[in-house]
Amino acid sequence: MLYQDIALTTPLEDTLDQWNLLADDAIRQFFGFKGTGDNIIGIRNIERATVAQLGEKTVPVALPAIRKNYEIGPQGVVEVPRIPYSAHVTRAGTPHRTQHVFGYWHINDKDEIIIPLPPDGDRPGRVLIIMGMPAGNETDRFAWYCDKCLTLLFMRESTNFDKFWAAELAAVRDYNADPEHQICPTCGHHNPLAYSGMQQADRPEEREARFLW
Amino acid sequence: MVNRGYLPSAAAVPTPDMSFVRLFGDASLGWQHRGQYAIWTGTSAQESRYRLLERIGQKVACLELADGGPVFHRIGRGTPFTIENMMGYWLTLDSDAMWLDTPSEAGRYALLAIGGAAGKPATATVDWTCPSCGTAIGSRTVPIATAGFVAMLKTAEAAAAAFDADAQSRRCGACEMVHPPTTAMRSGRHLQGGA
Numbered sequence: 001m002l003y004q005d006i007a008l009t010t011p012l013e014d015t016l017d018q019w020n021l022l023a024d025d026a027i028r029q030f031f032g033f034k035g036t037g038d039n040i041i042g043i044r045n046i047e048r049a050t051v052a053q054l055g056e057k058t059v060p061v062a063l064p065a066i067r068k069n070y071e072i073g074p075q076g077v078v079e080v081p082r083i084p085y086s087a088h089v090t091r092a093g094t095p096h097r098t099q100h101v102f103g104y105w106h107i108n109d110k111d112e113i114i115i116p117l118p119p120d121g122d123r124p125g126r127v128l129i130i131m132g133m134p135a136g137n138e139t140d141r142f143a144w145y146c147d148k149c150l151t152l153l154f155m156r157e158s159t160n161f162d163k164f165w166a167a168e169l170a171a172v173r174d175y176n177a178d179p180e181h182q183i184c185p186t187c188g189h190h191n192p193l194a195y196s197g198m199q200q201a202d203r204p205e206e207r208e209a210r211f212l213w
Numbered sequence: 214m215v216n217r218g219y220l221p222s223a224a225a226v227p228t229p230d231m232s233f234v235r236l237f238g239d240a241s242l243g244w245q246h247r248g249q250y251a252i253w254t255g256t257s258a259q260e261s262r263y264r265l266l267e268r269i270g271q272k273v274a275c276l277e278l279a280d281g282g283p284v285f286h287r288i289g290r291g292t293p294f295t296i297e298n299m300m301g302y303w304l305t306l307d308s309d310a311m312w313l314d315t316p317s318e319a320g321r322y323a324l325l326a327i328g329g330a331a332g333k334p335a336t337a338t339v340d341w342t343c344p345s346c347g348t349a350i351g352s353r354t355v356p357i358a359t360a361g362f363v364a365m366l367k368t369a370e371a372a373a374a375a376f377d378a379d380a381q382s383r384r385c386g387a388c389e390m391v392h393p394p395t396t397a398m399r400s401g402r403h404l405q406g407g408a
Contacts, residue, residue, distance in 0.1 A: 001297070002397050003266065003273035006347040012276070015269055019276060021285040036287050038309035038329030043285075073231040085237040085315075085322050091248050094231045111249040113326055117283070117315060128285060130311050132249055132329040 031059050032198070033164065035133055040161065042129035046119075051100045052199070054207040060198050061101070063127060068099045069114075076150060082127070084118040095143060103195035103209055104172065105145060109138040134161050142171035146184035147191050147213075154181045169196045176206070237322035246362040250328035255299060256320055263323040264297040265312045271347025276312065283315035290333075293340070293349070296325065301373040301395030303340050303349075308333035332358065339369045341376065341392050343385035350385055350392055351376060 001007065012019050018026040021041060030043035044063045051066075052058045069080045072095040080096075082088065090096050090112045095105040110132035117126045134140065136159075143155040154175045158167035172194040175181050182191045193209035195202055202210065235242055237254045244253045255263050265276040265286065275297075276286050288294050288310040295303045306327060313324040327334060335358035341350045353372060357365045373395045376382055383392040 001264075001273075001275065002344050002393070003342065003347075005345055006271060006273050006342075008269060008272040008274040012274060015274065016267075019286055020278070021287070022283050036309075037289055038333065039287070039311060041287075041311075071231055074228055080232060081234075083234060083236065085317055085319075087235045087237070087252060087254060087324055087326070088232060089234070089248060089250070089252070090232045091230050093229065096232075110329075113250065113252070115313065115324065120283075120316070128313065130326055130329075132331070135331060138331070 032061055033129075035161070038133055040129075040131050040133055042127075044127040044129070046125040046127070051207075051211050054202060054204060058199065060200060062199060063098070064100050065125075066099075067101055069096070070099070071096045072105065072145065072150065082114065082116040084116050084125075086116065088114040088116075090114065095145070099213060100210055102168075102197035103193070103206070103213065104168075104175070105143040107141040107143055108134070109140075110134055134159070140164060140167070142168055142175075144175055144181070144191065144194060146187060146189055148189040149184060149187045151184050151186040153184060153191065165196075165198055169198065169201055172196050172206070237317075237324065238319060244363065244366060250326050251334075251362040252327075253299075253325045255323045257298065257323070258320050261298055262321045263299050263314065265314065266295050266297055268293040268303065268342050268347065268349075273342060273347065277314065281316050281321075284312070286312045288312055293338070293342070295342075295398065296323070298399050301398050302369050302376075303342055304369070305338040305340070306334040307336050327362075334362070337365050337369070339372050341383070341395075343388060343390055343392060345390040346385060346388040348385055348387040351382055 021030060027043055030041050033040050033042045044061060046063045046065055048062060049065045051064050052062060069082060070077050071080050092109050092111050095107045097105050112129060112131040115128040119125045140158045141155055144153045146153055156171035156174060175194045192212050193205055195206040195210045235252060235254050238256050240256055242254060244251060257263050267274045267276060276284060278284060290306060290308050293303045293305045308328055308330050310325055310327040315322050337355045337357055338352055339355055340352040343350055355365045355368045377394040380391055
């Protein structure tokens with residue numbers, strides 16, 4: 001190395017706290033979302049093939065291998081692949097959701113970079129998420145569109161990322177509280193219930209919905 | 214039809230930029246500033262791997278694991294860094310960057326994603342690090358907010374070429390050592406531009 005004479009010789013941990021977010025002593029902090037400087041980081045292990053039954057022990061935000069990812073654009077709902085060793089960038093303003101993981105369309109004002117890493121030895125497959133930290137009026141939205149005709153049914157907003165999970169669960173519960181929210185005013189289709197990204201929060205009927213969509 | 218105050222013109226409504234994918238194995242992409250991040254990805258053999266170096270005080274830290282395991286690291290705003298075998302200069306930004314270095318069956322993959330805060334990065338400092346004493350050499354501030362990220366890269370590349378061409382500009386003001394040409398930092402690889 002060109003800089004051999006001035007190389008830091010002490011362990012990195014002595015100078016840089018938690019310098020590797022994938023280290024065993026750091027990674028658990030990112031199983032939900034954690035603000036890290038200018039960005040919010042999420043790290044998800046893919047530990048199961050399918051959705052856990054209610055009461056089964058799992059990490060809070062579990063990614064089953066069978067999940068699919070969707071976005072809504074001018075052509076309607078499109079499935080977006082998760083290719084190992086790639087950076088998938090979901091641009092700000094694009095409604096997106098992950099089947100069986102969160103039961104709503106997330107629409108935010110920050111780009112999201114999704115990096116799928118395949119399993120390696122004993123380590124499970126992972127998904128790394130990088131998205132900008134919202135500031136000012138930058139907003140997270142939780143929305144529901146009709147499965148049949150994509151009419152917007154219901155939406156809640158939050159501009160305080162510190163309370164993301166509370167706002168998310170409140171939006172889920174608001175949507176679920178009134179069956180009228182789930183009935184499309186355009187085509188009359190009865191849409192499934194919502195569920196949170198934090199699966200420990202599931203009520204029995206929400207866990208049933210998690211299996212559905 | 215409910216009129217919400219907007220009547221579309223006869224022209225086609227522009228298609229929004231929804232999402233895009235960068236494959237780590239696609240070496241043709243280079244840098245891409247699209248949306249809120251400037252992203253670079255690279256693939257390398259183990260022996261010529263991309264390494265993240267950070268200047269901490271007057272020391273240089275190499276952000277890698279001895280066993281070659283994956284590293285996911287935040288480069289904090291204001292931290293001078295370079296990617297060995299990719300960049301011929303050191304960069305200090307006013308925004309964070311995220312670095313991923315991971316082994317794979319095809320070699321090693323690396324990703325650098327710069328951004329996250331609205332309007333940032335707005336400025337960069339380009340300089341070099343004296344290999345003898347760690348003092349910064351030839352610092353210059355380059356705007357990003359007005360000219361754009363790709364223009365900043367071109368300015369940095371031009372600065373590196375000028376640095377290489379003039380040994381006097383490579384002389385450390387503190388210890389007088391002459392920094393070698395920047396080819397020593399990147400093993401013949403060159404920064405790939407591109408919008």
